[in-house]
Amino acid sequence: MRIVIPGGSGQVGQILARHFHGQGHNITVFSRNPTAAPWRVVVWDGIGRGDWIDTLEQSDACINLAGRSVNCRYHEANRRSIYDSRILTTRLLNDVVASLKHPPPVWINASTATIYRHSLDHPMDEATGELGGNEQGAPDTWNFSIRVAKDWEAAFFSIPVRGTRKVAIRSAMTFSPDRGGVFDAFLNLVRHGLGGTEGSGKQFVSWIHETDFIRAIEFLITREDIAGVVNLASPNPLPNRQFMRALREAWGARMGLPVSQWMIEIGTWLMRTESELVLKSRQVVPGRLLAAGFRFRFPEWPAAAEELVDRWRAALRTRPVR
Numbered sequence: 001m002r003i004v005i006p007g008g009s010g011q012v013g014q015i016l017a018r019h020f021h022g023q024g025h026n027i028t029v030f031s032r033n034p035t036a037a038p039w040r041v042v043v044w045d046g047i048g049r050g051d052w053i054d055t056l057e058q059s060d061a062c063i064n065l066a067g068r069s070v071n072c073r074y075h076e077a078n079r080r081s082i083y084d085s086r087i088l089t090t091r092l093l094n095d096v097v098a099s100l101k102h103p104p105p106v107w108i109n110a111s112t113a114t115i116y117r118h119s120l121d122h123p124m125d126e127a128t129g130e131l132g133g134n135e136q137g138a139p140d141t142w143n144f145s146i147r148v149a150k151d152w153e154a155a156f157f158s159i160p161v162r163g164t165r166k167v168a169i170r171s172a173m174t175f176s177p178d179r180g181g182v183f184d185a186f187l188n189l190v191r192h193g194l195g196g197t198e199g200s201g202k203q204f205v206s207w208i209h210e211t212d213f214i215r216a217i218e219f220l221i222t223r224e225d226i227a228g229v230v231n232l233a234s235p236n237p238l239p240n241r242q243f244m245r246a247l248r249e250a251w252g253a254r255m256g257l258p259v260s261q262w263m264i265e266i267g268t269w270l271m272r273t274e275s276e277l278v279l280k281s282r283q284v285v286p287g288r289l290l291a292a293g294f295r296f297r298f299p300e301w302p303a304a305a306e307e308l309v310d311r312w313r314a315a316l317r318t319r320p321v322r
Contacts (some may be wrong), residue, residue, distance in 0.1 A: 001221075002059040004104070006030040006093065008064025011181045012110075012174050012213070016063060021215045028055045030066070041299060046089040049096065058102040061221050064093055064109045067152075071273050074141045083148055086110075092154040103164045106221055109156045111168040113206050113233055113284040114276075118142070120202060123237070125287030126170075126229050128256035141276050153229065165227045167220050172206035172233035172284055174213045175304065177312040184222070187312060195248050195256030201241030203281035206233045209298035209308070216286075219294050226292060233284045233297050240263060240278075243301060250305035 001020075008017050008029035017039055021027045027039035030052055034041040044052045046066050056062060068085040072078045090109060097103045116124040117132035124130065132146040133137070153168050175183040188196040208216075216232050238246075248256050258265070261279065268275045286294070298304040 002028075002062060003060065003063065004028050004030070004055055004059045005062045006062070006064045006089070007110075008063070009033065009041075009185075010065060010069070011034070011176070011178060012171075013065045014178070015174065015176055015210050016065075016214065016217060028059075030055075034227055045127050047092065049092075053096055056097060056104065057100050059104045060106075062093070062097065062107045063217065064090065064107070067110065068172045068211055070145070071277070073272050074144055074274055079144060080149075083151070086148060087151045087155045090152060091158070092310070094155070094159040094161070097164060098159055098161045103161055105163060106165045106167065106215070106224075108167045108169060108217065108220060109152075109158075111170045111229065112145070113170050113172045113231065113282050114142075114145050114147050115153070115170055116282065116284060117146075118281050119204065119283040120281050123283050123285040124231075125141045125285050126231055126284060127283070127287055129231075132235075139276065141274050142280055145276060158248065160305060165224065167227055169217075169232045170222070170228045170229055170284065171213070172208050172231075172237075172282065174208055174210055174232075175308055176210035177304050183308055184312070186244075186308070187251065190244075190248050190251045190253050190256055193253070193255070193257055194259065195244055195251075195253060196258035197241045198259050199261045199279050201239060201244075201258075203240050203279060204237045204238040204283035205240055205243040205301075206282040206284040207235050207243075207304075209296075209302065209304045212296050212298055215297070216289060216294060219289070219292075223292060226288065226315050230288050231284050232285045232289075234301070234304070235285055235296060236301065237283050237285065238301055246302040247305050247309075250302070250309040 003020050005013050008032040017027050021039045029041045030044045042052045066089040068081045096137045116129050264275050
């Protein structure tokens with residue numbers, strides 16, 4: 001297959017590019033800051049047309065992951081960058097794909113599980129899940145993230161493209177043992193004795209193992225009967241208290257210091273990120289995937305955590321000594 005991945009230089013894009021390239025597919029990544037890679041990398045700015053358009057002609061799949069990292073403080077400049085890098089880029093791709101003579105038969109566009117409201121009471125699937133926005137007492141940063149997600153999906157579905165099936169993936173945190181990824185950040189807390197309960201510990205953590213993320217993308221590419229929004233998350237989200245306990249056990253840590261909400265607020269301010277990433281309860285389940293017959297290899301967090309820790313340690317042993 002010829003697979004094009006706009007914004008494929010981030011963690012999730014690298015996971016997909018690495019896998020599909022290893023399977024012998026023809027991979028092209030669009031990047032604002034290209035670096036050397038085993039696959040083709042094309043420069044684009046995500047704003048205007050360019051030579052990259054030719055790569056989409058007669059491609060087999062487009063997987064758009066473009067968007068500035070949300071691991072930052074949500075001040076005005078960053079908010080504008082987060083918003084524009086998703087919505088304007090998706091609108092551009094819509095215009096371009098609609099103009100192609102032979103557009104890709106499937107276009108998978110990133111979205112986010114944070115589009116759902118803060119949920120402690122029941123799971124959120126695609127059919128019955130309640131979208132968030134302006135809930136009483138919700139921080140402004142949470143409402144901003146939800147607005148971005150809603151506008152992102154609206155931009156994606158705004159223009160029907162004849163011959164192209166569109167799927168918006170509302171993804172939970174994707175865990176892989178790669179350095180600098182979200183799993184690496186959680187594991188660093190455990191390794192340094194800080195991997196205790198975060199906040200109340202009641203907030204749910206939605207997650208997906210990289211193996212299942214890859215398999216779900218492959219599944220969506222081949223299933224011509226699936227379009228619209230699809231949740232990409234393990235079927236078993238769990239409270240933060242249990243999540244952190246399982247990660248400590250996988251690492252072999254006897255204990256981890258708990259972190260109160262006020263400490264999280266100070267810590268994330270010092271780290272120039274937002275507490276939403278820890279404190280918002282995401283209880284997202286993959287209703288459509290399960291109904292379509294998809295079976296997870298890592299449906300439970302304890303087994304997933306053990307496998308990820310083992311590979312993290314194996315990678316550490318093979319890193320060159322400097």
